Amino acid sequence: MKRRTFDKLVSFVGLGLAALLLIFAGLLNFGANFANDSVASQLENQNISFPAEDAMPSETKDQLAKWAGMKVVTGEMARDYSDLYIWEHMKGSAIAVMGKPATYSEVSGVYMGLVRGGSTDVEKIKQYGDLRQTLFMGNTLRGMLLEAYAFGTLGVIAGYAAIASLVGGVLFLLLGIAGLMHIRRTPEDATI
The missing domain is CATH 1.20.5 (Single alpha-helices involved in coiled-coils or other helix-helix interfaces)
Incomplete structure (x- = not known):
């Protein structure tokens, strides 16, 4: 050749x-x-803000202090609000009623057992019903926020991949141009 x-x-x-x-x-x-703008606009519409530092859960106050008083507008902020703020409140509510952290399904099971079992302890039924509602709402909001976090993370990864593709594209472009310039210097009769 x-x-x-x-x-x-x-x-x-x-x-x-x-x-x-x-x-x-x-x-x-x-x-x-698209991902970053969608996450920001959707979270902006939710109008969720971190409380002031003194109102944050003591267990996660150090981790949340950087967001004190700020509006949740990024995936990372959504994850922290979900995992370090809402989750702590959910655990605290369950401990207050059950004496231990509990999930929605555990509390719902106890609540349904009390209701269907014919319990006459109205105050206990109310406590478990309220806790059930709190955990349901907390889980729902956590799910939506964690979805925003996942979508935002995909946007960040796509951004890094865009940079890598751009660098690779420019590198191949320069090498291709250098190769075409090298052809003029190659003798007609040279072979491989």
Whole structure:
């Protein structure tokens, strides 16, 4: 095979890969911006804010202090609000009624047992009913916030992939151009 033919082949493949990577970079950047903008706008509409530092749960106050008084607008903030604020309140509510942390399904089972079992302890039924409602609402909000966190994380990953694709595309573009420039210096009769 002639060297010039091989150089042309390699150079055009490099330019094709450069074009492909640059297209990927654009699409990944679009995806990253879409994810980040969607998360921010959806969380903005929810109007969820962290409380002042002195109103935060003592168990997670150190981790949440950086967000004190701020509105939840990023995936990371949504995760912290869910796992470090709501979850602590849910555990505290369950401990107050049951003496231990409990899940919605555990509390619901006890509540349904009291109701269906014909319990006459109205105060206990009310406590478990209220706790059941609190845990249900907490789990629902936590699920929505953690979904925003997951979507936001995918946006961040897409952003990094866009940068990597852009760098790769530019590198292949430069190498392809260098290869085409090298063809002019290669003798006609050179072979591989």
